Amino acid sequence: MSYEVEKPDEQWRAELTPAEYQVLRQAGTEPAFRGEYTDTKTKGVYSCRACGAELFTSNEKFESHCGWPSFFDPKDSSAVELIEDRSHGMLRTEVRCSRCGSHLGHVFEGEGYPTPTDQRYCINSISLRLEPQEN
Numbered sequence: 504m505s506y507e508v509e510k511p512d513e514q515w516r517a518e519l520t521p522a523e524y525q526v527l528r529q530a531g532t533e534p535a536f537r538g539e540y541t542d543t544k545t546k547g548v549y550s551c552r553a554c555g556a557e558l559f560t561s562n563e564k565f566e567s568h569c570g571w572p573s574f575f576d577p578k579d580s581s582a583v584e585l586i587e588d589r590s591h592g593m594l595r596t597e598v599r600c601s602r603c604g605s606h607l608g609h610v611f612e613g614e615g616y617p618t619p620t621d622q623r624y625c626i627n628s629i630s631l632r633l634e635p636q637e638n
């Protein structure tokens with residue numbers, strides 16, 4: 504697998520905080536209800552904290568009450584990459600940044616949320632950086 508943005512592990516370690524590195528580069532999960540964007544309603548674009556690619560927007564963010572920022576769709580379908588994840592004895596779909604391969608979270612579907620896609624992109628706040636919309 505090759506990505507547009509690739510860096511040696513040592514460089515990721517140097518550029519990211521230990522907490523960012525643990526989630527983005529080691530597929531960790533931040534604690535529920537602790538992330539800075541869980542309940543954020545600010546209008547804007549959410550970019551990858553590792554490489555800056557635009558991933559999600561406030562237009563697709565919804566209140567899932569699950570403890571992590573939730574989106575019903577990415578900004579563009581090519582912005583994220585979906586990968587089968589069989590870790591922790593579960594079958595889940597991992598969501599990665601398609602530009603740098605960093606871990607963002609997981610996507611779930613068919614949960615019955617009243618959104619256009621019935622999907623929930625459950626994303627770690629620490630994987631994102633919100634650029635608030637001007638105006």
Ligand SMILES: [Zn+2]
Nearest residue numbers: 551554600603
């Ligand atoms: Zn990225």
